[in-house]
Amino acid sequence: MANQATTTYKVTGTRKAVNDLWSTLQKMEVNSKNIWLYQLAEHYGIDYETKQISVRGHIYWAEYEEDPNNDYYLLSFETETAWDACNELFEEINHLLWDELSISYRVCECGCEVYYVHDEGDFFPEEVAVSSSGEPFEDACDDIYTTLKDAINDWCEKMHIEQGERTDEEMMNFINEYEYDDDDTYFYIRQFTFE
Structure with missing residues (x-):
């Protein structure tokens, strides 16, 4: 497939x-x-x-x-x-x-x-999905997070990096483009589009 x-x-x-x-x-x-x-x-x-x-x-x-x-x-x-x-x-x-x-x-x-x-019934209020692999993350394919802020906080906590003055959108882009020491490590945040 x-x-x-x-x-x-x-x-x-x-x-x-x-x-x-x-x-x-x-x-x-x-x-x-x-x-x-x-x-x-x-x-x-x-x-x-x-x-x-x-x-x-x-x-x-x-x-x-x-x-x-x-x-x-x-x-x-x-x-x-x-x-x-x-x-x-x-x-x-x-x-x-x-x-x-x-x-x-x-x-x-x-x-x-x-x-x-x-969503016709308030079943899916979550804002983002995260795919991740490698240390310090768990291997995950599309873990669902309630808010973008939750995903950002999770990454910051594991990476020991602060968001600082970046907006959530700027921080999401920073995380998605972050270069890790290991090429197999990643943490991608994807926002849902709501129809």
């Missing part, structure tokens, strides 16, 4: 629509094996080739929560896909499920620096 995008989805809506998708994922044995997106498209009768909908990837984890007393149904799942999220597929599934789903997602693809959020 090409550069992989990891996307976290939060899907809410009517009980009927959310349960339809959750039941489908359970029948396909989600959490026991990867659910390939082309198989999901075929299950719903979507001609993804004719519609030019990308299905290059899979769902590798899902969970379902419900609160019938408050008429709240939430399906959470994560995908790994080629280059970018396969959002068009889930929009098409929504149309087939009577347009009764609200689909929120956060996409991280470090190879092409694709970081964006579409």
Whole structure:
């Protein structure tokens, strides 16, 4: 597969629509094996080739929560896909499920620096993702930080360097361009774009 995008989805809506998708994922044995997106498209009768909908990837984890007393149904799942999220597929599934789903997602693809959020329910308020490797950092691929300031503070603490008079944006650029003694060491801060 090409550069992989990891996307976290939060899907809410009517009980009927959310349960339809959750039941489908359970029948396909989600959490026991990867659910390939082309198989999901075929299950719903979507001609993804004719519609030019990308299905290059899979769902590798899902969970379902419900609160019938408050008429709240939430399906959470994560995908790994080629280059970018396969959002068009889930929009098409929504149309087939009577347009009764609200689909929120956060996409991280470090190879092409694709970081964006579409949030219809205040699920993804975090501002940045950090990829890091080498001492004094832990190896991380897109660790999520609540604020840019949190990521900056983490770097400053580990590097024993103060932010000084730099603004947060100046400090982010300083960190992203910092030259370490070891070429394999890095700490990159990427801000999410909110759609």
